[in-house]
Amino acid sequence: MSSNRATEKKSDNVARGLKAAIHNDNVSGDAKESAAQRLQDLGKEVPADFTGKEDEQWEYGDPNDKHETNRVLGGYKATLTNPNTSLEAKQNAEEVLRDAYNHD
Numbered sequence: 601m602s603s604n605r606a607t608e609k610k611s612d613n614v615a616r617g618l619k620a621a622i623h624n625d626n627v628s629g630d631a632k633e634s635a636a637q638r639l640q641d642l643g644k645e646v647p648a649d650f651t652g653k654e655d656e657q658w659e660y661g662d663p664n665d666k667h668e669t670n671r672v673l674g675g676y677k678a679t680l681t682n683p684n685t686s687l688e689a690k691q692n693a694e695e696v697l698r699d700a701y702n703h704d
Contacts, residue, residue, distance in 0.1 A: 611642055611644075614638075614642065615639060615642055615644040618635040618636075618638055618639050618642075618644075619635075619639070619647055621635040622635050622636060622639075622646075622647055622650050623647070632650065636650055669700075673696075673697060673700055676693040676696050676697050677693070677697065679693040680693055680694065680697075
């Protein structure tokens with residue numbers, strides 16, 4: 601297989617993954633926007649049914665539900681110790697946790 605053909609095949613695989621992300625209900629609106637932009641950068645067609653951030657279906661549940669709140673905060677705590685998490689994500693998690701515990 602030639603190098604050019606391998607690069608083209610990889611590009612096609614990346615495009616398929618990006619299109620899957622756009623259609624996945626568990627992917628945030630920002631991530632979908634990023635996937636659409638990357639598709640355009642690759643010169644690939646963005647799915648016609650993608651309309652942008654208004655597709656976002658993320659809901660965090662009832663803010664008065666302490667059990668749900670504890671799960672969300674637990675996720676932020678896990679972010680702090682995850683070695684695969686970026687410094688920016690860790691700083692954001694620290695801020696969210698600080699705000700959550702200062703408002704109680």
